[in-house]
Amino acid sequence: MSLAAELTGAAASRMSRRLLGAGPAEPAQRGRLLGCEQLAKAYGGGPPALDNVSFSMDKPQFTVLLGSSGSGKTTLLRSIAGLVSLDAGQIEVAGTALTRESLPSVRRCIGMVHQEFGLADRLTAAQNVMAGAAAGLSWSRLIFQAYPRDVRQRACELLAEVGLTELQANRKARDLSGGQRQRVGIARALIGAPQLFLADEPVANLDPQTACGILALLREAVTAHGAGVLCSLHQTDLACQFADRIIGLKAGRLVFDGPPADLTPDVIAALFAKPGEAAVPAPVAA
C-alpha cells in the first residue's frame, strides 16, 4: 500500500476517534520497547522483502540492522513506522500493538530519520525541527507555523545539542550541508521525545567523518534520552564501532542476531554474499 493510502488511513482513524468522542491517545503502557513477530512482506508477487522476521528490543540500546541493499532493512523500518502494510506478522511498540487504530498514538512514541533527510528544503532548520512537534497542534497554529513557546525552546535546545548555531538554525534546509541536514533530521526526531528511534541508512550519503559524528549523536539518543535506536547500515565497520547489538538481514530473513563481538568475518562474508555464491548460514538464536 502506498504512503498516501497509509496517511489517509491514519487520517480516517484519527477522524473516527474524534467522532466517537475518544480522548487523546492514552499513554503507552511501559512494556517491550519493540516486538516484531513473524513479519512477512512481498512487493507485488516478487521475492519476499521480509520473510518470517522475529526479534524484540526490551531495553534502550543501539541496535544496528546490517545487510546489503535489498535485504529488507528499509521495509522493516518502514513497517515499524506504519509506512508499509505487512502481509503477515505483529509489531508492538512500547507495549502497544501496531494497528490501523493505534497508528497515530504509536507514531508519537517513534522518531525517524531518513537517508535522504526528508527535510522541507524551503523551511529553516528550526522550522523543520518544530515540524516534528506538529501532532496535536490546531489548524491556525499550523497555518502560521506559530508553535507554542515550549516547542520553540525545545527546538533551540535540540539544535544546539546536535551542534548547530543560531545562524544555522535560521538558515533554510537546502542551504545546509549534508551532515548538518542529518543533524536537523535527528533534532526533529528527538523533539517528540520518542521511546523508539528509527534510522534508515542515516549516513549513506555522508562522508566517513561526518558519518561517525551522526552515529555518535544517535548513540546519545540512547544514553541521554533513553530511547531505543534501530538503525540500518551497510557499513560493517561502523556497525561494529557503535552498536550494542547487530541484527543481520539477508534477502528478507534474519540471519544474525548478537553483539558486535560475535560478528566474525565468516558471518560478514555470508551476510554480504550474493545469492548462490555461498550457503546462507542458519539463523542464530537470539
Next chain:
Amino acid sequence: MPDSETLPAPKPEAWRLKPAFDARIILVCLLASFALAFSAQRLDLGRLFTDVGAFLMASVGLSEASSIGEGMSGLANGMIPMVFDEQTPVEYVDDLDMRLARPFARLEQATTQETVLDPETLEIVTRQTETSVLVEPLGYLFLVLIKMLETVEIAIWATLFALVASLPLSVLCARNYAPHVLVYGAARTFVAFLRSVPELISALFLVLAFGFGAIPGIVALALHSIGFLAKFFAEDIESADVRSQEAVAVTGAGPFAVLRLAVLPQVLPSFTALTLYILDRNVRMATVIGLVGAGGIGQELKGRFDMFQYDRVATLLLVIFLTVLLLDFLAARIRRVLI
C-alpha cells in the same frame, strides 16, 4: 530473479535492442496523416495556401492585388493615425468648467460643413456652422487607460477568488489526500466541468444573471481559473516528494500538518508560477469577455469595432498590448523574488 540465473545469458552479438521507431508508431503517424488530410479537405484548407500565396505574389509585385492585401490595407488605413484625443462640441458638455477639464484641454472653434436639403427651395445646400469644441489632447487615451485599469482589476479579483477556492479544492482533487475515493471523483469531475466551460460562454450567461459590468466578468474568469488552478495544484501535490511528507507523518501528525509543513513548502514555487500565469491569462481573457458586456476594455473595443472606428480600435489594441507586456515583465520580476 531465479529464471535469469538458470538460463544461459545470450552473447552480446546476439542481443536484440529495441528499435527507436516500431511498426506501431509508423502506423499511428500514417493514420494521423490520413485524418488530417480528410479534415483539410473538409475545411477547404487549400484556400489558405492559395490566398496567402496570392498575397505574397502581390506584395512583391508579381501579380495584381490580392484579397488579403485589400482587407489588410483597408484596415490599416482605418487604424492610422490612432486617436488619442477627444473632441466634444461644447453644447454636449454639461456645466463646462475649464478648471475641471482634463490636462491640456482647450476650446477650439471649428467650422463644420453640413449638406442639407433646404425645405423652402427644395435644393441641396451646403451650410457652414461655427461650433465651439472642447479638445482634450489625451482625453481618449485617458478613458482607455481607465478601462484597462478596470480590466486588470477584474483579472486580479478573479485570480484572487480562484486562488482562495482552489487551494482547498486541490486537496480534494489530489489522490493521496482526498478523504474518500468518491470525494476525489466528485471533486475531479467538478473541476473538469469548470475547466470545460469557456469564460466567454459562462460570461454570456452570467451577464444575464448579474447584469452588465465587472461582476459577471469576475465570476466567469474565477470559475474557469478554479478549474485550471485546482487541477494543476492537485497534480503538484500528488507528485511532491514523499520523503519529507513521511518524515512529518511519522511524528503522528495529521494530514493537514503534513500538507502545511511538508507539501506546501515544496509546491509553493510552482503554485506561485501557476497563479502568476493565470493572472496574466486572466488579463488577456478579461479583455475578451468584455465583448459580451462583462465590463472592462472589451466592452469599449466591441463598441468602437461595431462603429467601424478603427482608429480608436488601434489605440485600444496598443494599450492592451503594452499592458500585457508590462504584466509579463512584472510577473517575471515577482517570480524571481519569490522563488
